[in-house]
Amino acid sequence: MANKSVLASLQRASVVYRTENGQGRQVWADVTLDIRQGDWLVVTGPNGSGKSTLASVLLGLCPLTAGQLVRDVGRFRGVLQSPDAQCIGDTVEEELNDIPGAMELTAEERALFYQEALLAVGLNVALNRTLHTLSGGQKQLLNLACALASRPAVLVLDEPTAMLDPASRIEVIQAVRRAHQQGTSIVWITHRLEEAAEANRIVAFGGGRVAFEGTPEAFFYGRDGEQAEGSSPCVELGLEPPFVVQTAWELLARGVQLRCYPLDADQLAEAVTPG
Structure with missing residues (x-):
């Protein structure tokens, strides 16, 4: 931009x-x-x-x-x-x-x-x-x-x-x-x-x-998906992420490989679809 x-x-x-x-x-x-x-x-x-x-x-x-x-x-x-x-x-x-x-x-x-x-x-x-x-x-x-x-x-x-x-x-x-x-x-x-x-x-x-300026993915998942290790700007500000993001976190914590970091239901479906 x-x-x-x-x-x-x-x-x-x-x-x-x-x-x-x-x-x-x-x-x-x-x-x-x-x-x-x-x-x-x-x-x-x-x-x-x-x-x-x-x-x-x-x-x-x-x-x-x-x-x-x-x-x-x-x-x-x-x-x-x-x-x-x-x-x-x-x-x-x-x-x-x-x-x-x-x-x-x-x-x-x-x-x-x-x-x-x-x-x-x-x-x-x-x-x-x-x-x-x-x-x-x-x-x-x-x-x-x-x-x-x-x-x-x-x-x-x-x-x-x-x-x-x-x-x-x-x-x-x-x-x-x-x-x-x-x-x-x-x-x-x-x-x-x-x-x-x-x-x-x-x-x-x-x-x-x-406190933060960047992409939605970085806000919810951290830089390079660091949320898998327990942190993101969203969490650090004390905000509750959307259900889709929380679901993706749980999948990541269980070792599921996601094709993308989803922000809505359609993206979540895409993220878990085998390539």
Whole structure:
């Protein structure tokens, strides 16, 4: 990825939150990170480690206390953990009206465009539906529909599947996968490590710093599969790996030779298939 364009660059960034009593709470310290064209970057870490702060910083919602962020603001869109915080209209249609260029379409074109945007994330609701009648998960899908339809250069997703049922999670992953295939770079912040299978790179925060940056295989299995000997960055951060990875660990511990280090069920089947 070294030859890919850098779309956002954090250099020695620090963030201090001011509490009600005026004291400062260090959230980030000396964070350096690049977001590159073509990335599907999964960001994870323990609770309170600073991973969700990345979404707020990249979207311009949280100023840096020190360091530098270089990015083109207009090319970023995001979906945050709290869907109500992003809703600005009273109805589904009013929310979709905020998509850049939507109001330049004819009424007929706009209605078709909106329906396609909603169906892309598996949301089947009427355009005149009021937002207060939607569930939290439906609002989250609506926010994602707006973000995807905007065709951003970088899509920042903070726990995008947290409020969704399993079927809706699959819809979201498939929709984001299509956007990635069409050229959108993805920053996916999550505690669900099974979602890391889509990533080309994982960044793990620990104690307000970047504790790991590398491939998913290295994160779960250690460099050159060192987990077979009992260690990996995932374990060292106190995180629980996905079931597929745990299954592969057990097979490795029993002396089973794997063809690859699997990240999902399909890869696990491939890993144990004789060559």
